[in-house]
Amino acid sequence: MSESAVLVSIAIGSTLASCVFTLFADKYPSILKSVVFPLLALSGLTSMGACLLVLTGAPGFSGVLPIGLPWLFWHIHLDALAGFFLGIIGVITFSISLFAPGYIREYIHSDYSLVVLGLATGLFITGMQLVVIANDAFVFMVAWELMSVSSYFLVAYEHKESANRHAAFLYLLMAQIGALFILLGFGVLAAFAGDFAFESFRVTELTPFWAAVAFGLGLAGFGMKAGIVPLHIWLPEAHPVAPSHISALMSGVMLKVAVYGFIRLVFDLLGDLHWSWGIVLLIVGSVTALYGVLYALMQHDLKRLLAYHSVENIGIIYIGLGLSVIFFSAGQTTFGVLGLIAALYHTLNHALFKSLLFLGAGAVLSRGHERNLEHMGGLIHRMPWTALFFLIGCISISALPPFNGFVSEWLTFQTALQATMLESGVLRAVIPITAAMLALTGALAAACFVKVYGIAFLGQARSRRVRHAREASKGMVIAQGLLAGLCLLFGVLPTTTVAALNRIAYDLTGHRVAAATQQGWLWLTPVDPKVASYSAPLILLGVLIILAIWASIYLLSRRQRRIQPVPRKAPWDCGFGPLNPRMQYSATAFAMPIRHVFRSMMRLQEEKIREMDPHLLTRPVGLRYLFHAKDISWHYLYLPVERLLHAAARRVGRIQTGHLRHYLAYSFFTLVFLLWLIT
Amino acid sequence: MNTFIIWLLALVQTALLVAIAPLFASWVKRIKCYLQNRRPPVLLQPYRDLRRLFAKKVVLADNASVIFRLAPYIVCGTTIMAAAVIPILIVQIPIASIADAIVLVGTFALGRFFLALAGLDVGTSFGGMGSSREMTIAALAEPAMLMVVFTLAMLASSSNLSTIVTYVLNQELVLRPSLLFALLALILVGIAETGRFPVDNPATHLELTMIHEAMILEYSGRHLALMELAAQLKFTIYAVLIANLFFPWGISQSLAPGALLLAVFSIAAKLTVLGAFLALSETTMAKMRLFRVPTFLAVAFTLSLLGMLSFIMLEGH
Numbered sequence: 001m002s003e004s005a006v007l008v009s010i011a012i013g014s015t016l017a018s019c020v021f022t023l024f025a026d027k028y029p030s031i032l033k034s035v036v037f038p039l040l041a042l043s044g045l046t047s048m049g050a051c052l053l054v055l056t057g058a059p060g061f062s063g064v065l066p067i068g069l070p071w072l073f074w075h076i077h078l079d080a081l082a083g084f085f086l087g088i089i090g091v092i093t094f095s096i097s098l099f100a101p102g103y104i105r106e107y108i109h110s111d112y113s114l115v116v117l118g119l120a121t122g123l124f125i126t127g128m129q130l131v132v133i134a135n136d137a138f139v140f141m142v143a144w145e146l147m148s149v150s151s152y153f154l155v156a157y158e159h160k161e162s163a164n165r166h167a168a169f170l171y172l173l174m175a176q177i178g179a180l181f182i183l184l185g186f187g188v189l190a191a192f193a194g195d196f197a198f199e200s201f202r203v204t205e206l207t208p209f210w211a212a213v214a215f216g217l218g219l220a221g222f223g224m225k226a227g228i229v230p231l232h233i234w235l236p237e238a239h240p241v242a243p244s245h246i247s248a249l250m251s252g253v254m255l256k257v258a259v260y261g262f263i264r265l266v267f268d269l270l271g272d273l274h275w276s277w278g279i280v281l282l283i284v285g286s287v288t289a290l291y292g293v294l295y296a297l298m299q300h301d302l303k304r305l306l307a308y309h310s311v312e313n314i315g316i317i318y319i320g321l322g323l324s325v326i327f328f329s330a331g332q333t334t335f336g337v338l339g340l341i342a343a344l345y346h347t348l349n350h351a352l353f354k355s356l357l358f359l360g361a362g363a364v365l366s367r368g369h370e371r372n373l374e375h376m377g378g379l380i381h382r383m384p385w386t387a388l389f390f391l392i393g394c395i396s397i398s399a400l401p402p403f404n405g406f407v408s409e410w411l412t413f414q415t416a417l418q419a420t421m422l423e424s425g426v427l428r429a430v431i432p433i434t435a436a437m438l439a440l441t442g443a444l445a446a447a448c449f450v451k452v453y454g455i456a457f458l459g460q461a462r463s464r465r466v467r468h469a470r471e472a473s474k475g476m477v478i479a480q481g482l483l484a485g486l487c488l489l490f491g492v493l494p495t496t497t498v499a500a501l502n503r504i505a506y507d508l509t510g511h512r513v514a515a516a517t518q519q520g521w522l523w524l525t526p527v528d529p530k531v532a533s534y535s536a537p538l539i540l541l542g543v544l545i546i547l548a549i550w551a552s553i554y555l556l557s558r559r560q561r562r563i564q565p566v567p568r569k570a571p572w573d574c575g576f577g578p579l580n581p582r583m584q585y586s587a588t589a590f591a592m593p594i595r596h597v598f599r600s601m602m603r604l605q606e607e608k609i610r611e612m613d614p615h616l617l618t619r620p621v622g623l624r625y626l627f628h629a630k631d632i633s634w635h636y637l638y639l640p641v642e643r644l645l646h647a648a649a650r651r652v653g654r655i656q657t658g659h660l661r662h663y664l665a666y667s668f669f670t671l672v673f674l675l676w677l678i679t
Numbered sequence: 680m681n682t683f684i685i686w687l688l689a690l691v692q693t694a695l696l697v698a699i700a701p702l703f704a705s706w707v708k709r710i711k712c713y714l715q716n717r718r719p720p721v722l723l724q725p726y727r728d729l730r731r732l733f734a735k736k737v738v739l740a741d742n743a744s745v746i747f748r749l750a751p752y753i754v755c756g757t758t759i760m761a762a763a764v765i766p767i768l769i770v771q772i773p774i775a776s777i778a779d780a781i782v783l784v785g786t787f788a789l790g791r792f793f794l795a796l797a798g799l800d801v802g803t804s805f806g807g808m809g810s811s812r813e814m815t816i817a818a819l820a821e822p823a824m825l826m827v828v829f830t831l832a833m834l835a836s837s838s839n840l841s842t843i844v845t846y847v848l849n850q851e852l853v854l855r856p857s858l859l860f861a862l863l864a865l866i867l868v869g870i871a872e873t874g875r876f877p878v879d880n881p882a883t884h885l886e887l888t889m890i891h892e893a894m895i896l897e898y899s900g901r902h903l904a905l906m907e908l909a910a911q912l913k914f915t916i917y918a919v920l921i922a923n924l925f926f927p928w929g930i931s932q933s934l935a936p937g938a939l940l941l942a943v944f945s946i947a948a949k950l951t952v953l954g955a956f957l958a959l960s961e962t963t964m965a966k967m968r969l970f971r972v973p974t975f976l977a978v979a980f981t982l983s984l985l986g987m988l989s990f991i992m993l994e995g996h
Binding site for chain 1: 736737738739740741742743744745746748749752753756757760763776777778779781782785786788789791792795796798799800801802803804805806807808810811812814815817818819820821822824825826829832833836837838839842896897969970973980984987988991992
């Protein structure tokens with residue numbers, strides 16, 4: 001047994017063991033802190049270990065487990081791609097195992113069962129781990145369903161609120177429809193291969209038509225889970241209502257598992273890539289990215305906003321994949337690999353910063369009991385560490401140098417710039433437009449996170465509970481610090497990361513970008529040093545110099561400050577008397593200009609309610625403003641489908657007359673029909 | 680030895696740009712005053728203002744957090760970093776390979792992120808209003824800016840600023856529609872990004888119209904000085920970008936003293952002319968309503984897109 005196999009078995013074994021121990025959690029809640037979460041941490045660490053092993057060149061493993069159906073044992077396999085995604089699962093699992101003990105404290109004496117929470121979490125992580133190491137369609141689907149169903153229980157965990165039950169049902173419905181598509185996609189492959197093993201899928205040649213069908217089914221099935229527009233509809237409903245560490249797992253990891261499935265299907269199993277698939281991916285990706293960020297801007301529920309940003313980032317990943325497919329199909333393998341690397345890099349980055357942000361939102365929720373941005377404010381004074389790490393998350397997701405989000409977007413841009421190498425004029429024109437959409441998305445994301453950070457953490461507290469919030473527990477802070485550190489690390493060492501990702505690409509496609517890492521760890525040169533170069537460590541050096549200058553001025557003036565402290569005065573209020581927290585800019589107001597610009601792309605509901613004095617009907621006592629941005633895909637896609645289904649069901653319902661003789665007749669004619677069929 | 684000199688030169692040219700930034704802003708103001716029949720302040724007035732502000736004590740608002748105190752340094756520092764990576768006097772500076780044109784846009788975005796946060800930090804409506812408007816305008820300007828960068832990058836097959844300048848310098852003198860469109864787009868983007876007419880008015884404190892001034896309303900002392908310097912420097916950087924990317928003639932390709940001297944004079948002449956043009960356009964235009972600005976930026980974006988498409992359709996290969 002190779003080392004990686006040992007690590008992976010420990011990882012899965014300890015998650016399953018955590019499920020067993022969690023059964024006693026209701027009786028002895030302390031078992032969670034002392035056994036269950038340490039086991040999850042161990043699972044995370046060993047997953048990361050396996051990832052590091054295969055990415056540094058150690059061989060993976062293949063195996064056949066003696067479980068499953070009599071004629072269909074479970075095939076498992078760990079290669080560089082699977083190892084990479086296992087590593088992502090590991091990192092986030094490890095950090096939530098640090099975060100969760102502090103977070104779930106409030107559930108201990110609540111009406112909700114800790115057993116359900118622990119068990120579903122364990123099974124959920126097991127499911128994801130199994131998905132990435134599955135090597136046949138059967139295991140893949142079993143693991144996929146394990147992942148979907150256990151996460152359903154997590155979304156529905158706080159089931160006493162009807163909104164949560166509704167969200168969970170929507171999630172389960174969409175997950176099952178998605179799984180059906182994936183199953184059909186595998187079915188196409190299995191029909192040609194005559195077998196369910198991925199090994200046989202790989203060697204099978206599909207006809208172009210059926211390859212396109214399998215691609216379409218995969219896009220819809222995995223896209224349903226990943227949250228591409230318009231299949232994302234469950235995501236902003238389900239992610240916010242789960243406990244925050246679970247939201248981090250779902251947004252940070254589960255969506256990535258869907259991306260993994262898609263990459264495995266398209267780049268590994270399907271064989272030859274067709275350029276039109278790339279166009280589809282580009283369009284889907286850019287629409288998803290822009291749609292996600294625009295709706296994120298309109299939200300004032302922090303977790304819902306983050307969920308919409310997951311939609312946006314999935315779009316960015318799909319843009320990278322689309323570029324990769326186009327370049328591979330055109331025979332420009334170097335740039336194809338570059339696009340794939342950009343997509344994988346962004347996958348990693350999104351896992352890190354989105355989990356970080358969800359954990360930060362969780363810390364705010366657990367200490368300030370508030371999810372609504374309009375009631376937050378001034379948290380930087382109350383929760384300085386959370387504020388620092390959340391700031392790092394915001395900078396990373398806004399794609400600003402020198403953090404990690406910037407590197408992957410930069411790589412995507414660099415890939416798009418190579419469009420001049422393509423023969424087709426249409427492709428050469430479409431790719432830059434996609435890049436412009438990506439640029440718009442990035443800039444809007446920055447605006448959105450200025451809003452989030454500025455409204456939630458800066459200014460003055462807008463509600464009493466937030467005004468008295470305390471810093472989160474040590475474990476919660478450390479978990480965020482870890483992820484924030486990784487955001488910086490992967491932002492500053494892009495060359496090392498790209499070298500590791502190169503191995504995955506080589507493993508998967510047989511090609512690599514040699515030039516990217518030739519100039520040493522200091523320089524990232526994706527195509528050629530003359531074409532483009534970026535030195536993240538030197539940019540960081542610049543930022544550090546700035547911080548050092550600030551710190552030295554601050555420290556040097558310390559003595560002077562002691563004699564004469566920096567005067568603090570009330571801010572300018574135009575001479576109208578003291579300002580109060582309600583006079584600050586609100587999140588809705590902040591996004592107003594952008595809403596105005598893009599208003600044609602969404603359905604906005606604005607309501608101004610004037611409350612009148614009940615005794616004197618002409619005297620207003622208050623004015624309330626309600627604002628809600630409804631997802632247009634509900635209006636244009638889901639509601640019509642629902643109406644159609646209802647109408648169809650009513651038609652079909654007519655045969656249910658309620659008379660026994662009619663039902664007997666139905667049975668009789670069915671029997672006759674079947675007899676006629678078999679003779 | 681040669682590398683030492685060239686690094687030194689790179690630092691010197693950055694320092695020079697930082698040093699002349701207030702002068703350039705003052706020059707534009709001076710021409711504007713002449714055109715509007717007003718008496719201009721002396722040319723060195725911005726330096727006096729900066730000196731006075733640096734000497735003054737800082738006063739903080741009650742609620743100001745560490746972000747508010749840190750932001751001036753980040754904003755000014757990132758702008759100086761941006762100044763360091765653009766070719767000003769010499770084409771091939773080693774520092775330019777730290778950051779290509781896309782990273783340059785990212786560096787500006789980092790500064791703006793902190794500027795907007797600082798606006799929200801104190802918790803007054805002015806700051807929030809300024810931040811909100813700034814981020815909206817930036818969100819619309821950035822795609823146009825990147826499309827300009829893409830057009831140039833596709834033209835020169837490189838997104839490194841040095842390589843782009845070398846390419847434009849060495850091509851034969853033909854009128855390329857893509858370059859023309861990109862130039863127009865970059866001018867519009869530069870106007871929006873640096874808060875000039877008709878997008879923002881740097882000279883006003885009227886709450887209905889101001890953007891940049893609203894964000895820095897609570898600043899004082901050296902913090903305000905840094906913010907002012909950053910704004911002037913950003914303005915100058917955009918001017919240098921326009922001058923050197925589209926009219927690179929005169930920029931030095933070697934380390935010879937004569938060529939360097941010529942480069943100094945040529946960039947000075949280019950900035951003088953550009954400043955005069957800007958003053959003229961600011962005098963003949965009225966400030967736009969805020970909700971007209973998106974249209975203005977849509978024009979910039981369309982122009983940059985046209986530049987890109989005309990390169991792909993007409994000039995590719």
